[in-house]
Amino acid sequence: MGRTLLASLAISCFACQPKLSLEKAEAKMSEKQMKDYIQVLASDEFQGRKPFSEGEVKTIDYISNVYSNLGLTPAVENSYLQEVPLVEVSVGVDQSMNFNTNGKEKNIRYKDDFVIFSRRLDDSIEVKNSELVFAGYGIVAPEYGWNDYKNLDVKGKTVLVLVNDPGLDSGDDNLFKGNEMTYYGRWSYKYEEAARQGAAALLIIHDTKGAGYPWSVVLNSALVPKLYQQSKNKYADRAAMEGWLTQDIATEIFVDNKLNLEEAILDAKKKGFKGFALDTKMSMTIRNSYREDKTNNVIGTIKGSDLSDECIVYSAHWDHLGIGRKMNGDSIYNGAVDNGTSLAWMFEIARAFKAMPTPRRSIVFLAPSAEESGLNGSAYYVSHPVFPLNKTVANINNDLMLPYGRMKDLMVTGYGQSELDDYAEEAAKEQGRYILKDPNPHTGMYYRADHFSFAKAGVPALFARGNNDHIEKGKDYMSKKEKDWLANNYHKPFDEYQDWWDLSGVKEDAQLMFRIGWKLANEDTFPKWKAGSEFKAVREKQMAN
Template identity: 40%
Template sequence: MTRIPLLGLASILSLTITGCAATTPAVDAPAAAPFAFDGARLSDHIRILGSDEFEGRAPNTPGETKTVAYLSDQFAKAGLQPGGAIVDGQRTWTQPVPLLKSEFAVTPVIGVTLGGKPVVLTQGEDIAVRAPTNGDQGINLTGVPVVFVGYGVKAPERGWDDYKGVDVRGKVIVMLVNDPDFEGGEGQFGGKAMTYYGRWTYKYEEGARQGAAGVLVVHETAPASYGWATVKNSNTNTMFDIVRKDPKAEHPPLEGWIQRDLAVRMVADSGLDFASLKAAARKKDFRPVELKARLDVHGDARTEVITSQNVVGILPGGTHPDETVIYSAHWDHLGIGLPDANGDKIYNGAIDNGTGLAHLIEQARSFAVGPRPERSMVFMAVTAEEKGLLGSEYYAANPLYPAGKTVGMLNTDVMSVVGAARDYSIRGSAKLGLLDDLIEEATKLGRTYTPDAHPETGGFYRSDHFTFAKAGIPAISLTPGQNLFNGGVARSEEFSKTYTSKYYHQPDDEWSPDWDYSGMIADATLLHALGLRLANSREWPNWSQDSEFRAARDRTAADRR
C-alpha cells in the first residue's frame, strides 16, 4: 500500500531523548578489519525487501517467489555458488521445505457461556484463535468445559506439575504465559530468565500431550514481552507447520490466546479472584481449577501441504570443504493481514528481518571477495521462522551439510538501525565455546559483551539458532548492544519499547531513510571476524558440560575425528 512516509524510528527516538541527534556518529572499523561493510548496500537491500512490492514476504505467496528470486540473485552476484538441494546432480539455490498450510475459510464464530449467559467473542479483539495445524479441517467445539491450569507446566526434573493428575482430556485449558518465576524473580525456574516451559510453543505441545481439546494462553504484556497487537497479527492469519507423522501429538484442536480482561471475567464469574489464582499458580502445590465457563468455537479451515524454500548459497572451503560454518537469517514475515488503524494491510518486516537478510547478503560478499577460507561458508535464508522456526527446524532434521561437521551457526534476526554501541549481546544466556570465541574477537575490536538484558522475554527460544542448538550444533544469535555511543542505554531502551509497541509484527515496520547503519556495520564486522576465525582453524566449539544441548553434540563426535 502506498502511504505517507512515517518518521523513521531513529528520528522518533531522537525526539524522545533530550539532546540526542537523529543519527549516531559513525564508528570507524579497526584498521585490521578484513572487509568494509557498506551502509548504502545494507540500506538498499532492506528498502527493496521491505517494500510493498514484496507483500510482507509470507510463505507460499507471490512475496515468497520474489524474495527467493532476489536472494538467489544477490547470492550469485556476491560470489556464492548454489548450496541447496541437489537436482539432476547439480546443487540448486534452494532447499524445498514441505509445510502444512491452514487458514480459516471464514472468520470463526466464538463464544463463551458465563453465568449461564452466552457472550460473543470477537476474533482478534477478545481472542486470537489459530487455524488448526493438527490435521483437522476446522475447529468444532460446543459447550466445552474450561480449566485453569496455572502456567501449564509439567517439569518432573524440577519437581513441578501443574496438572497433578487431573484429567483435562476433552477440555479447554487456560494458562498463564511465561514461567512461574516471572512475577517473583526467583524459584524453581531460574528466576527472571524464561525457560522453554514459558514459551507458548511448549504450552501447546504439553496441552496436546495431556489430551486437551484446546489451549488458551492468557495475554499480559510484561510476561509475554509484546502487546496484544502482536498476538493478534501473528495468530489470526495463515498458519503453517512442518509436515508431521502425527500432528495431533504436537497440536491440540484449538490453540490461541485470550485477553487478560476476558480471563479475569471468566475467573470472577466462577466466584474467584484472578490475582489470587495467579499468585497460587506460582507455587508448587497449585492444583487445576475448573471454571464455570463453557467455550464454543466453530470455524472451517482450508488445509493443504505446500512447499516453501530455504535459500542457500555456499563458498566452498579450500582445505576442508566438507566442514561448514553457517550464517543464517529468516527471510519470511507476516505477509498481508488484518489492516491497522491507517488501513495498511502489508506487514513489510523491514527490521524483522530485512536487516538480517541485508547482513546475510553482504556477509556473503565479504567472504567471496577475500582469500578463500579453509572451511566452507554456508549462507542460509530460512523460511517460516515467524510460524514457529519451521524452515530451520526442517533443515536441522534434514541437513544439507552434516551436523557433525558443522562448526557453528551464526544467526542474525533484527539488527540495529539506531547507530553503533560500545557493547553487544546474544539472545539468552547459553554457555558455549562459540560465545567464548565471540567475546575474544570482540575484545580485539574494542567491544564489550553484555549478557541478555531481558532474559525474561525468552529470546533464546524465539529465533532460528534454537533449532540448530537442539540438534547439538553450536549456535548463537547476535543482538545489538545496549550502550549506544549516542544516547547510551536510555536511548536504546526507549527504542526497544517504541519498536515493540508500534512496529514489531505490525504494518509500520517499514524502511526509513533516516536509519543509521553504523551499528549494523560494527556487528557485521564482528561476525565476520568470528566466522573467519572458525573457517581458518581446526577448532570445534561445543556446549558447556551442563548444557541440555551437549549430549546431542557429543553424539556426532566421531564425525569430527
C-alpha cells in the same frame, strides 16, 4: 597425508595471515549496499515476503541473484533453493466464543477478546460444552521437579494456562531460571504439552510482559494463514483448538467462578501447585481451509580447504507476514527490520569471506523461510542439512537488527549457553565493545529465532547484536528507541525502510561476526555447550556418533 599434518600446515599458513587481510576484507562491507538490499526486500513490490506468495518468488530470486553476484556456490544440486514442504492453514471464525458458568452465558468477541486457530486439517472443528480447567503454567519439567498436570484430568477439556514460566517476577532466581524464560515458557511448548495431555483446546492467558509483546502482535500473527510442517496424520494428535485470551476476559471468568486470577497466578508459581477445574464450559466452532505447498530456504556456500566437510552456518530468515490486517490504510507488512537488516548483515559477511583466502572449513549462508510461523524453514534445514550436524561447528544467526547506529554493547541473547560467548567477547574487545547479557530475558528471544532450531538439534548457536548502549547517546536513548520500535513497528505495516536509517552499527556487527566465523573456520576444534545448558547432552551424543 593425515589430518594432523594437514592441520598443522594449514594453521601455520593462517597464522601468517596479517591482521591487515581481515581489515581489508571488512572494508569491503558497504553500508550503502546494505541499504540497497533492504530497500528492495522491504519494498511494496515484494508484498511482505509471505511464503507461498508472489512475494516469495520475487524474494528467493533476488537472494539467489545476490548469492550469485557474491560468488557463492549453490548448495542443493546446482541450485540455491532447498524446497521446504509445508501446509498453509487459514481459519474462519463466524461466531463468538461461548462460556457457560452455571447457566450464566458469556459470549466474547473474536480479535478483541480472543484469537483461535487449529492445526487439524479438517474443514469444520467444534469444541462443545468443554469443561474449563486451569493448569497454571501448563508445564511438565522433570528437571525442575515440576508438573502442572499431575493428577489433573484434562482429556477432552479446555485448558487455561499462563504464558511464560513460574520464575517470572517470583523473586527467586532458582525457580526455573528466574526472570529468564526457558523453552517451557513459550506458547509453542504449551500447545505441544496440552496435546500430549489429551486436551480438546488450550487457551493461553495473554500478558504483555510474560509474552514479550502486546495483544496487537498476537492478533496480527493470528490473522494471517498459519504454516506448519506437513503431517501424515493431519495433526489429529494436536488439540482441536489453540488460542489466546486477553487477561481481562480471564479475570472475568475467574470472577464468575468466585475466584481471583491474581491469587491463582501467585499460587501457580509455588512448587506443588495443583490445577483445578472451573464451573465453566466452553463452546466454539471454526472452519479450516488448507493447502499443501512448498516454500524455499535459500542457501549458498563457500567450500573450505582441508576441513571442507565441516562448516559454520550463518543465518537470517527472509520471510515476513505478507499482506494482512489494514492499519492506517496500509496492509503490506514490509519487514524492513524484521528481517531485512539481518539479511543485509549476512550478505556483507559473505562479501568479506569472498575477499579472503579460502578458509579451512566451509561456510554456509542460510536464508530460511517461514520463521515467522514457527521457525519452520530452519527446522526443516536441521532435519535435512547440507552438512551433517556433527560436522556443523556452529550457527551464527541474527534477527531484528535496529537501524540506530553504532553501539558500545554486544548483546548476547542466551548468554552462558555455549563457548561461543567467549569468541564473542574476544571479538567485541577488538572493537572496544563489551558483552551484555540480554536485559529482557523474560521475552524468551533465545527460543524465538532460527538459531533455536540449531540449538535444539545440538549445534552451538550464537545470537548477538549491538542493541542497548548507543556509542554517543547511551543506554536511555536506546531503551526508548527499542520500546518505541517494538510498540509501533514490530509485526505491523510500519516496519518500513526510512532514509534516515543509520546502518553503521549493523555493519560493525557484521565485521564482528565475520571475525568470529573466520576464527571458527580456521580451527580444528568444536565449541561446546557449557555446563547447565539443556542442549549439552544432545550435542555430546551427536558428536559421539
